[in-house]
Amino acid sequence: MTELEFEALRAFLKARSGLALSTDKRYLVESRLAPVCTRFKIENLSILVREIKSGRSRALEDATIEAMTTNETFFFRDKAPFDLFQDVLLPRFIKERAASRRLRIWCAAASSGQEPYSLAMILKEASARMPGWQIDIVATDISNDVLEKARAGIYNQFEVQRGLPVRLLVKYFAQKGEQWQIAPEIRSMVDFRYLNLIEDFSRLGQFDIVYCRNVLIYFDIQMKANVLRRIAQQMAPDGSLVLGASETILGITEALTLDPAYRGLYAKSGTANSVGRTALAGTR
Template sequence: MTELDFEFLRAFLKARSGLSLQPEKRYLVESRLSPVCRRFKMDSLSTLVTGLKGGRDCVLESAVIEAMTTNETFFFRDKAPFDLFRDVLLPRYLAARATTRRLRIWCAAASTGQEPYSLAMLLDEASSRLSGWRIEIVATDISIEVLNKARMGIYNQFEVQRGLSIQLLLKYFSQVGDQWQIAPRIRDMVDFRPLNLIKDFGHLGSFDIVYCRNVLIYFDSSMKSEVLNRLAGALTPDGSIVLGAAETVIGLTDALVPDPANRGLYGKCSQTAVGARRPPLLAASR
């Protein structure tokens, strides 16, 4: 792969997916796109680049984007964001939405489904408090391939061992050969949809809770700011957004403010004015 080929791929990936590749990541491009070359019977990455430059092969373009997208995930990943949902966010919105009994949740980088299914299991565990509620979990990802896997809800032994207790595994999964399939009632709680975060997502409507974890780290600062501002616009006035442990809004947007009591949790900036008159909505209620 020539330097010009690499620079083209960097620009292509940033424009199509927001992925910002540093020059030292050339090895990553070569290792991940070599299988794509073999799949499309191309003799080199330069031939692949030529195919992309033609701009007429959508299948090739999608294959390149999917190959370069990181889809690392597992059930209840990092634990703290799910404790936050169970102990802080769910009680908060059960009280705040007691009249409408409606709650909308968005997992904005769902990958193969472990994050939204983890939230769905927590909701099922709290089902005694949710009678008569309409709760929607929308889960999106740029990759059609991982969404197809997520919709099936079938995972191998390694995948279910990552983050799942034996109690939850036996309660919510059934064994199919050497794999495990999540219970239909949990699968039916999640609406999986393809979505590219760097493009408009206004058609999704507004959400009370947004989980957008471990995806902004792959964007440059300007793209992070743009996405964060649009995520803020997708929140209800008292909505909350959960970011990954290595992610922040500081220096990137004024539309979101950190929750001082809960790391990784953010609310709309307008909530600070409310907090001046009464206890802030973003205060933890433990």
């Protein structure tokens, strides 16, 4: 693959998925796209790039994007965002949505489902405090392969050992040979949908809580600003956004405001939303 072909591939990935691939990631391209070449019986990466540029095969384009997408995730990843949900956000919205008894949550870039299922288990554990509530968890990803896995809710021993408390494994999973499948009651709580974040997602509706963790790091600043602005538009006036620990809005967008009390938590700019500074001040 020549430099010009590599640049053409970088441009394609950015245009179709938002992925801003740096020039030093050529080794990554070669290792991840070799199986795609084998699958489509393409002799080498140069021919693969030529086929992509021709626009003849949407299946090849999608496979290339999926191969270059990072799908690293595990149950209760980083712990703090889930403690935040359980101890701060959920009590707040139980109080503030008492009249409507409805809560809508969006997990963007949900990968193989561990994040939304982690939230679903927390909600299930709290169900006694929420009788008659309608809970909507929408989980989206650009990869159809990981969405298929997420819908099945089947994980191997290594995957269920990464972050998942044994108590929840025993309570909400059934062993199937060497694998574990999450209970139907938890699977039914999550609506998995295909979504490319660089495209319009207004059809998803309005959300009270948005988790968009560890995906913006793959976008350039302009794309980050665009996605964050549109996420803010989908948030309820008093809604909350949770980003990854290494992600920030600083110098990127003014559509959101950092909550100084909680790392990675954001509100819509110009709203009165102030998590933990009033009614929840005593819970810290």
